[in-house]
Amino acid sequence: MKKNIAVLMGGRSLEREFSIKSGQRVSNALRKLGHNVI
Structure with missing residues (x-):
């Protein structure tokens, strides 16, 4: 599940x-795991 993380x-x-x-x-690291970093 892709999450948005600040x-x-x-x-x-x-x-x-x-x-x-x-x-x-x-x-x-979070992007490599597939999360959206804002």
């Missing part, structure tokens, strides 16, 4: 870059 990343903290990179990895 992945939040970024923010204003000092960990912004880490959040973006890890969010992109999660998004890519």
Whole structure:
């Protein structure tokens, strides 16, 4: 079953870059599993 999943990343903290990179990895993995990432 294909699901729509929102992945939040970024923010204003000092960990912004880490959040973006890890969010992109999660998004890519979800897409490979066939989900819609928004």
